[in-house]
Amino acid sequence: MSHYDQNTIEEVRRANDIVEVIGEYVPLKKSGSNYFGLCPFHSEKSPSFSVNPQRQMYHCFGCGASGTVYQFYENYLHMSFPEAVRALAQRAGITLKESADTPEQKRRRQRRDLLLAAQKEAAYYYYSLLHSDHGKACLAYFKKRGLSDKTMISFGLGYSDAFSDDLYRHLKKKGYKDDILKDTGLFTFDERGVRDKFFNRAMFPIMDQYSKVIGFGGRVMGDGQPKYLNSPETEIFDKSHTLYGLFLARRSRRGYFILCEGYMDVIALHQGGFDCAVASLGTSLTTGQVSVISRFTKDVYLSYDSDGAGIKAALRAIPMFRKEGITPRIIHMDPYKDPDEFIKAVGSNEYQKRIDEAENFFIFEIRQLQKNYDTTDPGMRTEFQREIAKKLCGFKEQLERDNYTDAVCKEFNIPVEAMRSLVKETAAQEIIKTSARARSRYSAGNQDPVRPHGKGPAAGTVDKSQSLLLSWVSYRPDLFEVVFKFLKPPDFQEGVLRSTAYEMYDQMQKSGIMNPAAIIDSFDEIEDQNVVSRIFHEYVRDLQATPKDERGRAFTQTLSRVVAKAYDERMNSLEATDVARFELVRQKNESLSEISKLHIPNA
Structure with missing residues (x-):
């Protein structure tokens, strides 16, 4: 929520003519009653980005981006809405008055600001340690993994010292109180005292979409366990709605996201030129993360590990994306295990070829389903085809269902007319089963x-x-x-x-x-x-x-x-x-x- 009332928001918007604001960043040329230019949100050669001075709104007929001066600042300058209001007010010379917060709202806001400041200070400290004598081994590890100085800076990589209270002592010297430090997720407070949660680890700051540090991931240096450790959830860190690398990927002009499993996969892809890579923090993908992705793109490639666990993760992710209207594609990396290993072995050009050859999600699902059947046996082949028919019934639009029927029959050598008949029969049976539930969907509310x-x-x-x-x-x-x-x-x-x-x-x-x-x-x-x-x-x-x-x-x-x-x-x-x-x-x-x-x- 913004801290400004609607009158203030409207006053600031009216004081900032959208043609002048956008014209500071995008060359615009008048055509009729509108102004046109190259869209700043996707790559294009002919102008499809329109700015309407009467409505004070912009719209791209290519990628669909649209909004007011506020959305332009949010999406182009990567600001939150309150930040956009403040920036545009300053541009117009307007002094803002915050709407009156209750004491509790003010306390919560100040507390959140302190928690974010502590995370930011921790990130700076870890970064400084990486480039000190204490971090030599960790820096050598990053170099061995093929990371450039530029990449390490972009991701804010660092090192947590081997002393178990090193960060705690540093933040105490900076004036942070225990009531804040307890809730940062960076420390363990118990009867034995206070200990850093991360020590002797290669550190990966986790940032929100606005580049604010909200947590950390750490890889142990040596043979300790666990190998990877993430910050626990806090008031500012919600794992289920956070994606590693999103703060950079949201600026990509590629128009799609590549979803990976780990920190190093994301970093390796970004260094290889694929600046649209993100990861789900080593945890299983959540509906919240899928929802976040859907705000930025409807085009997603899954680049999970090529082992059994990676295949299961992809199969679990597919219906989650489909529910959000996203049609994912699968990047095959065999014989390599993951994107990091792939890029190091054969390079970015070969990875781009794998993107170009990515498999449609449905063909991938059927290919995995086929592994459960000996299709040389007539009975098992029939069962396999019945399962395909059930899955085809998941496409509610007739045209889409027919297209996928044709594609899967061609791929798996199945008679098209026989499959169409089986799909109709299966769909009719499903309608009978669910008709009672359909009649009760509406409520008095x-x-x-x-x-x-x-x-x-x-x-x-x-x-x-x-x-x-x-x-x-x-x-x-x-x-x-x-x-x-x-x-x-x-x-x-x-x-x-x-x-x-x-x-x-x-x-x-x-x-x-x-x-x-x-x-x-x-x-x-x-x-x-x-x-x-x-x-x-x-x-x-x-x-x-x-x-x-x-x-x-x-x-x-x-x-x-x-x-x-x-x-x-x-x-x-x-x-x-x-x-x-x-x-x-x-x-x-x-x-x-x-x-x-x-x-x-x-x-």
Whole structure:
């Protein structure tokens, strides 16, 4: 959450013309009512990055990046939202007033700042030790692993001394109190006294996406155990939402991420020119980490170890990515164990070839499944094909299912028509099993009038028809009265869409003027800001591409779909015998009839 009220955020935004702000970093040329330039968020040769001075927003028609001056500072200068507000206020000569924190909020913020400062000081100390006489053996280890000075600096690599209280004494001299040091995760406090958690280890600072040190990983120098040790979770370090190397990978222009298993894999790939590599801190990949990745890219390569454990990790990761709308591909590194070993043995060019030849996730899954069957035996081959059919049923879209059916049949020499028939049979059986559950998906909570903000369905699952309808209102404010005659904000999907509807409703009721940039900036989470930016850019662009003589009809069709769904959800929340259902049916039919008679100008 930012510490500034909405009026302050709006004042700062209005004081910073988006064309001037972005023009300081990207050469822009006017074309019509907009300005265009090469997108700063992905590599391109022809300008597809558009800046709209009327809406005070930018949008790239190539990679989809969009937002206001705040999102530009967040994504281009790698700032948090509060940092962007402060930077733009300073640029405009505005003195900010922090919104009044409660004493508890102020205490928590100050405590967090101290914890981050302690981690930063520890990183500096470990780095200095690496380049002292005490760190000679560790520095030689890094050099032996082929790391350059530049790479070691980029990742802030260091060394923790062999003395068990070395860092503790250093931070105490710097003035840090035990009540803070206890919660840094860097020390063990018990009846024997205080000991450093890391000693005689090669140190790998773990940074958040804004390059702030939040924890450490350490590899023991010698034969001690455990070989690798990570900081425990703290108030500032949440392992389930942290990725090693993200602070660098988020700046990559490659457009994809490479997901590895360990620190050295990430570092070796970055040094080899693959600056989009990240790792999940040696732990199993979590849904939180997948969600973080999805904010930056929908294109992911899995580069796990080539042994059995790596294969299992890839098989576990695939459905997690698929749930977030990501189609992962598998990089095969055999006969080498991991990316670090691969790069050292045959170099970056060969690794790029493996990326180019990466296997589709589904073919990879089927290839691993095949290992469980002796396909020379007719019976086992039939069972293998039945399992394939079950997995193909996981593709809900018919076109996608057909494409994967064709691909897997070609790869594994299976008659296509026989597999299509088997898939249909399997899908029908699955529908029968799940129909009862499907009827009970809706709950009475759909009509909750409480105004939410932010959290809701993931960006990839927001209702498309509702998003398009909100885009219509943004593009054609004259349609506001029409839309909100039939719908109210609580009728929209809980989360981002409902919050956006509320903001639109408030703006139009109070001033009659639509301000998309202010709506985007009312959200604190960048993934929510991105969803709303797409509503005001990508969907509006689609509307503009609609032939003028078809726009009125397209609007009424969209409105009809959203209104019908709103009534259906209300009815599904009631018992079949509830007389209120009959009244809702009547209202629904009347509304749809009235919408069908609307005359909407095609402008």
